[in-house]
Amino acid sequence: MQSYWYIACQSTELREKPLSVTILAHPLVVFRSVNNTIAALEDRCAHRNAPLSKGTVCQGQLECPYHGWGYGSNGGVTKIPALSETAPISENLCVKSYLCVEQDGYVWVCLAPTAARERPLEFPHLGQPGWTSFRMKTRFHAPVDACLENFLDCPHATYVHRLWFRTPTAKPVKAVVRSLEDGAVAEYFEEPREGSLVWWLLSRKRSQMQHSDRFIAPATSRVDYIFNDQRHYIITSSCTPIHDTLTEVYTVITFRFGRIGWLVRLFFEPLSRLIIQQDVKMLAMQQANIERFGGASYKFIAADLLAPYIAKWRTSLKTGSLPPPAGMEHQVDMRL
Ligand code: FES
């Protein structure tokens, strides 16, 4: 898990002040160093372990708030105010530094010395002409697995987001699930859109919709709704595990609607925030109950299309076992 890129924060959150972030239970400090390059260090001063994230950035160096030691982007100590200016600074005075890059308006960090992928996953169509985007940052009191399952699960929407997004119609829907090189995808056919405020606003009644839910290991979900009139909505969520049961979810919603995309965003954005908050509430309830019973005890059914893949992939990355092979396919008859 440590060799993947996780979002530490949005680029706009990181200005002149250092920022404290926790990824996979590792407390880190991210800051802007010389020439606006970003750096991520362990958030603990080598001297007396004060939190460096409470310090300041001075000429590209991170300064500890306690005795003013300075750190460069590689974690090396560059300045010790209490020693004479000419005194040499030992090379083993340093804190751990981590790989980090800025991409798609986010600061990404990898905790391992080498990353599984050279660059973080890109958000599809973000910033491209004809597409409109907005971002959401949402904290879930739930593990990454539960978040991903939720984002890629249709049946919950008829209950948790009733009327807003889906209403139970009990109509038969066919789904095809395929395993991929980097996860799995579920495609739906003849899916009902009645009784949904979202689709009443965002789609033409007679247009045809193609819908797919995709899990990209280890911590990304991507949902596509493609209409035959060129409209296309993509919801991509990148999960950052803060610790086992706390997840920061960075969602980008990118869509193509024609010229009035900016206008559509005015109601699409608050609506999306409202819908995601319904999930936040549900997942917090689920997690609290799991803790009440001292652990999870799940039953799986055929309509839990992607959950088995999420579980198998994430277990295989944690234990080093083989993930499910690509190219498997099965069909599920369900009702939505
Ligand atoms: S604790 Fe950071 S300089 Fe002393």
Ligand SMILES: [Fe+2]
């Ligand atoms: Fe949901």
